[in-house]
Amino acid sequence: MSIAVILPALRAALDTERVRDDSDTLSIYSRDDTPGSCLPALVLFPRSHEEVQAIVHIARRHHLPLIPRGAGSGNVGGAQPVPGSAVISFECMQEVCDYSPADRTITVEAGMITAAINDHVVQDGLFYPPDPGSSPYCRIGGNLAMNAGGPHAVKYGVTRDYVLGLRAVTGCGETLCCGVRTSKGVVGYDLTRLLVGSEGTLALITEVTLRLLPLPMAKATLRAAYANTASACAAVQRVMAQRRTPSALELMDPHALAAVRSMGAATDLPAASQALLMVEVDGESETIPAQLEAVRQALAGDGNLEILEATDAQATAALWAARKSLSPATKAMAPLKINEDVVVPVSRLRDLLEAIEAIAQEQSLHIVSFGHAGNGNLHVNFLVHPENHEEMRHARQGLQKLFQTVLRLGGTLSGEHGIGSTKREFLPLELSPENLSIQRAIKKLFDPDGILNPGKLLPEG
Known part of the structure; x- marks a missing residue:
């Protein structure tokens, strides 16, 4: 395949300025937030559904692999190019197509920044609940691709729970409109939920209709320190067993606390603290005191060292400071952070943390764990030096043991980051050959030539 042959058709479908093959642009779009990179052959910037459709038709004729990209904030290689591919960046598609406060729905293009959705609807007392940590800069199309979650998923759910309908382009270049604009609808197979989380391997989503919720009138936060993770x-189990579900429930293990302390955060914690919980409640103002009291009682018990409360914005920000500093703190501790996001039932969270500690000791690895405890969703970070081949071999063995442990505990290999290119080889640990065979058949139906995000999600047959 010669890129020079394809360029005239692409420039006719878009324009010269939005079909880029200069070295600076190719370098910028050669990576996402995963270690490693691969220079694409082209970077394309469509402005409409019709332009995306035209790109797919051209790509299919010339067997050009297409790599959809939001903000490139994913960390499993879901937006990394493959050799000879064209990256489709959706950053020029950020329009609000329709907004109905009365129906509590908004329809936006795939390039809309996630946080901007809330900026658009907050004046009407509404909000879009999914809140990945990258929401100030990630794009809704990437959230759809990976079925993103966030701290508030414990109460409000993940991206898929708020998608009513969408518009997409299949690997055949066909327009697919699926779903509804109503709160109920059960006509035919649910292709909407199939496409959300498919990582751009089945179709390129260009437009989505989202369900909105009334904005909580008030919220408050409790921070609880413990002598040990057990x-x-x-x-955590006591909090999740009470009558009202918290809007967030985050956990930091001893190594996470050490990381943030090294950055000068969490300096006010009791010296003996070896684990930290952050709990947020929200709702009507008059319900907050009762919720706080119930959570406070659940947090108290053996090993509890301290419980602090915050109800105003400044005090709340101070309590969350340690959790917010975790990502830069862990990145500063080693050249490479292998970030896994496994999930187990909440009742098996202690077993998982004990197994992670055992893996760290057996393999002589530095592992930092934190995450969304209310969902049993932990971000397990292997901090390694890629030039140390022995350490990397131990890390690979540790990952295998981690995944086997998670599945033994009744869990799953990914809660919100997706599979991408970095985890697809591990899918047969969780999915049966029959399951994978059906998924490959679905891929073939939507994308018969395999041009949509090749090398992602499904392992080789």
């Missing part, structure tokens, strides 16, 4: 995990 006590913190027991408290």
Whole structure:
């Protein structure tokens, strides 16, 4: 395949300025937030559904692999190019197509920044609940691709729970409109939920209709310190067993606390603290005191060292400071952070943390764990030096043991980051050959030539 042959058709479909093959642009779009990179052959910037459709028709004729990209904030290689591919960046598609406060829906293009959706609807007392940590800069199309979650998923759910309908282009270049604009609808197979989380391997989503919720009138936060992770995990179970579900429930293990302390955060914690829980409640103002009291009682118990409360914005920000500093803190500790996001039932969270500690000791690895305890969703970070081949071999063995442990505990290999290129080889640990065979058949139906995000999600047959 010669890129020079394809360029005239692409420039006719878009324009010269939005079909880029200069070295600076190719370098920028050669990577996402995953280690490693691969220079694409082209970067394309469509402005409409019709232009995306035209790109797919041209790509199919010339067997050009297409790599859809939002903001490139994913960390499993979901937006990394493959040799000879064209990256389709959706950053020029950020329009609000329709907004109906009365129906509590908004329809936006795939390039819309996630946080901007809330900026658009907040004046009407509404909000879009999914809140990945990258929401100030990630794009809704990437959230759809990976079925993103966030801290508030414990109460409000993940991206898929708020997608009513969407518009997309299949690997055949066909327009697919699926779903509804109503709160109920059960006509035919649910292709909407199939496409959300498919990582751009089945169709390129260009437009989505999202369900909105009334904005909570008030919120408050509790921070609880513990002498050990076992006590913190027991408290998580007590919090999740109470009548009202918290809007966030985050956990930091001893190594996470050490990381943030090294950055000068969490300096006010009791010296003996070895685990930390952050709990947020929200709702009507008059319900907050009762919710706080119930959560406070659940947090108290063996191993609890301290419980602090915040109800105003400044105090809340101070309590969350340690959690917010975790990502830069861990990145500063080693040249490479292998970030996994496994999930187990909440009742098995303690077992998982004990297994992670055992893996760290057996393999002589530095592992930092934190995450969304209310969902049993932990971000397990292997901090390694890629030039140390022995350490990398131990890390690979540790990953295999981690995944086997998660599945033994009744869990799953990914809660919100997706599979991408970095985890697809592990899918047969969780999915049966029959399951994978059906998924490959679905891929073939939507994308018969295999041009949509090749090398992602499904392992080789």
